[in-house]
Amino acid sequence: MKSNRNPYGLWALAWPIFIEVLLQTLLGTVDTVMVSRISDDAVAVVGLSGQLFAALTTLFMTISGGAGILIAQKLGAKRGDDARTIAIMGLTVCGGIGLTIGLLLLTQAKALANLLNVSAELLPLWDVYVSYFGGGMMLTALIAALSTAIRNTGNTRAPMYIGIAMNVIHIAMNYVLIFGMFGFPEWGLFGVTVSGNVSRLVAVLLLFYVFIQAFDRRIGFKDLFTFKPRLFKEIVHIGWPLGVNMSGWVFSQLAIYTFIAMLGAAELATKTYMSTLESFCFMLGYAISLAIQIQVAHLFGAGKTREAYVGAYRALAIGIGLAMINALLLLLMGRHLLGLFSQNEAILALGTSLLALNLLLQPGKVLNMSLNNALNAVGDTRYTMMTALCSMSIVATGGSYWLGIHAGWGLAGIYCCMIADEWVRGLLVLRRWKGQKYLRRAEAASRPLESRAIAAETGMSV
Template sequence: MKNTDTKKMTLFALTWPIFIEILLHMLMGNADTLMLSQYSDHSVAAVGVANQILAVVIVMFGFVAAGASILVAQYLGAKQEMDAAKISMTSISLNLIFSLIISLVLFLLSNFILELMDLPAELMAEASIYMNIVGGFMFIQALIMTISAILRSYGYTKDTMYVTIGMNILNVIGNYLFIFGPFGFPVLGVEGVAYSTIISRIIGFIVITFVLIYRSEKKLPFTSFYRYERTHVTDLLRIGVPSAGEQLSYNTSQMIITYFVAQLGTVAITTKVYVQNLMMFILLFSHAIGQGTQILIGYMIGEGNIDSAYERCMKSLKISIIISTITAVVFYVFHRSLLGIFTDDPTIIEQGAFLLLVTVILEPGRAFNLVVISALRAAGDVKFPVFMGILSMWGVSVTFAWFFGIFLGLGLTGIWIGFIADEWLRGMLMLRRWRSKVWVRKAFV
């Protein structure tokens, strides 16, 4: 595949399409919930539980995509275009096999999995339908994720953004047709939302596959789709498995903290949900900058340009800290209007306002992790962030959340103390690791 001229690649050019793409994923998820809420609250709950399960599965698919994105960037930086193309085809093949197995399990065992979640009987039928349809076709999402990661590493971040925009538009149109039944369309509720999701993904997959073929100028090494090279597979797993493990650990630790919050009552749960929904928009900037930085550093490491890679991370970190801090301050200043989107409960607004104020301290710490960890991964230093991350998530975030929030009775303030301590501790450890330049010996190319 022909790669973009690295000299013309800038952080901004890579980052803004990634930002738009992530933002759209978030907005469309909210749109699905909002549209389905007009049909039935039970349907929203059923789909919500099913999507919690599917979200964990998507993290599992991400490990091959994560490995591919880093390796492709490093190989392109080293001017080894053929190896980059082979890695691309191998990663697509591996994720197809893995995702087909997972999709079959989800289709056959959907009821069993939902029963493990202790789902109320009145939600089981709709949740099962959604799991059967969307879960059975999860391999399509795995392929989209993998191809998108490859295209981003080649610098084609706009292409993946346009495909995401198209998929989301189709999904909203499909939801409208099947939920509200205009023009004589059948009102299918949850089943219709599931069909809409799958149809939009299938069309998105077809389009992004054509984009991949077009950008490669029809010179993809298709033999690498079924004839693997051991070093390629090993390197993909060495990067991807630890990255997936870290994400699974984070999701699990957050579930435990949510369990703590549940002990504080309904108001506390609701406040946490609303504030964290707003926080997602703040961390978008750091997330996008982290992904763009990862691509650039991957190229630089492949080129052997260590000094440029080091400086790129430090510059990206400064930008991310400044933007996330300013955004957090703006969200706090306008907290009444923002929280008012969700609720008019004065207690929730008052508690939420204080948590948004504390978030001004939290978000710069999170910026360290999102940017510096991405840089370390791009350099091939994947194990250290995972080990330290798991230790900090459970040893600091979960422990502090229980101690300050539950044991000392500080409630949500105590929970947020745990979040802040975890993000800043990990952030400082990651920065120290980057400055040590231990990662120089970790490159895969």
């Protein structure tokens, strides 16, 4: 008997995403602790290279993000074949982009280090991590495309289980290969790259198995060569502003990390540790905001614009409340938690001083994140792109250099600018969502269709 459970209910979508993010964050914290046992320099390399990887992944996240929104919209509009085709094209295009990025990182690690002003003492570790872990970027691209497509069909549980399995494999192999346990060689940071590539490969295989059965018609090998220009144009239309927005954020973060690197290795390691701790503050807010994007896109495709409008505010209120509770807990326990990563007193003192600022950062971040996702779900991606680019370039990046470097405020000055950026963008998208531009447009477009349907039923002309 077919289940009557609504796969697009907010809680049904959000809780598996939350569990996935929670366990990924916990395992990511364990991963950071393991890397810190190699050295603080190794942590600095992983943190800085992570920003580089994030910058490059925007190239395929543009496609997977646009495809994901359209999949939910098409399924809401009862156009399952179009949703299936969009998912297939998203997978193949993302895979090709990921392969290209992987080859770039494998062959040009040293050139990228010079571009990012990586200090001489970090170069040997940088070369190992960027070349070998970054060289497997195609796996990350396939994971992004597959998991996004599956989630937007309403199945958020499968990516959760597979994400958990991937991270458990990664941590277990880290333990063995970093420290040379059970007779294996002691590979240090190179061991992290091996475990990362193996765990990602396992995730791709499991996600692909779920993906081929995610739609009404099973996806076969020949279907992977499907390409429909009309639908791909829709993906690009809704996806390119998402990509530019994401690229702007990542490059802004990359520039900020470069400024922090100018302050010194201790500041860079502190920011990496703080980013790990901060992720606990907004992970439930993030899960809810991602769930609301899927839900709003589905409701919008189905023509239920009023439900979509109210649902975004409900998600926002829940997300902000939970992020604030987590931020308060982090403030109380922060120094002890930082001590899990490092015993360097300079790092502990600096990190502790930033925890109070985190109380201001988190609500602005959730406000920005939730309503950005809601606007993206209805196709208003250009507005979110323009507001993000202006605020990130002027407030976040420009302000961080001015306060953090020029004015000598250091890492605290950079944090102040990050807070200001989140609030500026959050208030702008709040104003836009209240205006309901795309929702009203969809309502207006649906009225002639409703009139024709009524006329067809009654035999009257319109």
